[in-house]
Amino acid sequence: MARKDQLTGKGPVFGNNVSHANNKTRRRFEVNLQKKRFYIPEEKRWVTLRVSTQTLKTINKKGIKAVLDEARRQGIRL
Template sequence: MSRKDDITGKGALNGYRSSKSNNKTKHRFQLNLQKRRFYVPEEDRWITLKVSAKTVRTINKKGISAVLKDARKNGTLIKEV
């Protein structure tokens, strides 16, 4: 499985690390992914999603139902568990 957010679809970024002597080495900046279970009361079921910490904050703010509705509207497929 790829290291992507199930809701937003965001993945790792590429960049460089810079030493004190300003030498550059390639580096991948990974997302802070968490595997979380969310209860969706409208569907009366639990879903397991691999989401970033930022997406968890968004879910806490808007609610899981609103976030899932926006994700489905944008074309993201939410897998069944």
């Protein structure tokens, strides 16, 4: 499975490790993904999603229903 946030599509970004001698080698900055179960009372069902911690904070602020509605408007099927 790809290391991507299922709601926002956020994935890893690339950069460099830079040594003391200023040598550069490529590296990946991974997304902090968490597997989380959410209950949607309007649909009377549980949904398991792999979301980033930043998305979890957004869900806590807006609510799971609002975030899912926004994702569905953007074409993400859940």
